[in-house]
Amino acid sequence: MSTSMTPPASPMPPETLPGEATRPPVTAAPRGEAQSPLEDSSRRTRWLVTLLIVVALLWTLVPLVWMLMSSFKNAEAVTAATPQFFFSPTLDNYRNLFSGANNLGPYIVHSVLAAGISALLAVGLGALAGYGLARTHMRGKKHLAFWIISTRMAPIAAVVVPLFLIFRGLGLIDSIPGLILAYLTFNLPFAIWLMSAFFAEVPSSLEESALVAGCSRWQAFWMVILPLTKSGLVTTFILCLVFAWNDYAFAVVFSGPSSQTLPIAASQLVTQTGIDWGQLTAIGTIVVVPMMLAGLAVRRWLVTGLTLGAITGE
Template sequence: MSERQATDGLVPRRVREALPYVVLGLYALWTLVPLAWMSVSALKRRGDIIQLSFVFEPTLKNFRLVFFESGVPGFLFNSVLVASVSALVAVFFGTLGGYALSRSDMRGKKHLAFWIISTRMAPIAVAIIPLFFLFTRLNLLGTYAALIIAYSTFNLPFAIWMMRSFFDEIPESIEEAALVDGATRWQAFRKTLVPLVAPGIGATAIICVVFAWNDFLFAFMFSNQDTQTIPVSAAQQIGQEGIDWGIVMATGLVILAPMVAFGMIVREYLVEGLTMGAVKQ
């Protein structure tokens, strides 16, 4: 005991207590400064942008240009469509797969589970060329389907693993009770298990949406003028003939805002899902 106190004494209490705040403060700065910069720049006129000054006359011109005189609204729609459909697909199959992996008693279950997650370990770049050939052959290049398939397959292993751990938390006796009470396996799954893992389903869906929403590489390779998502369109604003930083920044905010809003709305849900712990019975 005395020994431990002596070690504790090496770092003064005040420093020890302050340290987390300092570290987190630095991290917050690191994260927030670019965002603040982006927000401020989006409100500046072209001439003001290169000035490192906070004194300027704010304007919404950039946003007007983004929303009414560019293709951004259409790309935004593409992003929403592709992200939500691919998340739905991944979560649907992820829930089924996670349930099977959690409950079944088959041999080699651990190996199978590892193999599933290992497919996610390869970097996106590795999958791009084979997928590109595949989509070319199937005439899917430039379609929504290409992006939805790419995102779904990339998110699925992750969704399976997440859902599996949520199902693991739920005592098997709850679904057994439902089976004895007269439910079929599917009914037991739908009526007793799915409601219980709903926070987990939500958390998984959010993460899948965020992945698809933020993706650049897949979208860049597999989409065309009509189906491209908003990160691709943002990148294309940085063209050969001069960059209008105001518009780029405004587009950046348009990409960011829905995710921030989404995150705020589902924050508690997300925390509940990710830290579900034992289901109270």
């Protein structure tokens, strides 16, 4: 499922690449006049940047487009020795996915529940903990922050076995709550860390002003601070959602028949008797498209969120 790992990159619109966005417009020297070395080099830089963008776009989009096209091809066209760009589209692959004994419906439900709920929980708890972390003056705060994010740095493989033992003891194997908890173990530290960076950007005089105006701590947080970190909340939610939605490693270990997610369904199409490329690309499309749409829908916040800052309006 290598294609399902690409959505985080695709919502980033090409025009926001840092090198391009901040560059002043380059005015070309009139023809025939000698160009100064400075203009010459800035022109060269612009070409280089354009070239890099084109390469990055091709790198990102070609597999996606190919997957999308293949999902509408019949079996012959998918596996044809010469790649086919023109073909009569068919919905057969999708129809097959949603019919028969191995209906894709429940997998989608499991994925939506596990990824959605775990991302919501991660953002909610991450916001609370991140706010506390951003505002506390305790000693060793930086170390604590680093420790929290460092738990996210461990490879998934390293935690799968201990988690499996714990989950088995708690009866959480093959359950949606189990998956949610598994995703939370990875997403929560990340959410705390990211949200605390957003809260640190909000001047503390804003909540002090709210406290003096008659707010309780909670009211100040809810009415003043939280609305100001909207882009942070959206960014964190999307990044957590993408992680959980794309996950295969946790799902393959912790889920069973009643909790299997989309990536598992995709892997089941790879059998010893053969690979159904048509259906596989159709699942790939079903996995990738929602994340792309979500990314595009919140693009405005995502871009300000990923760059941090400019949230106080000062």
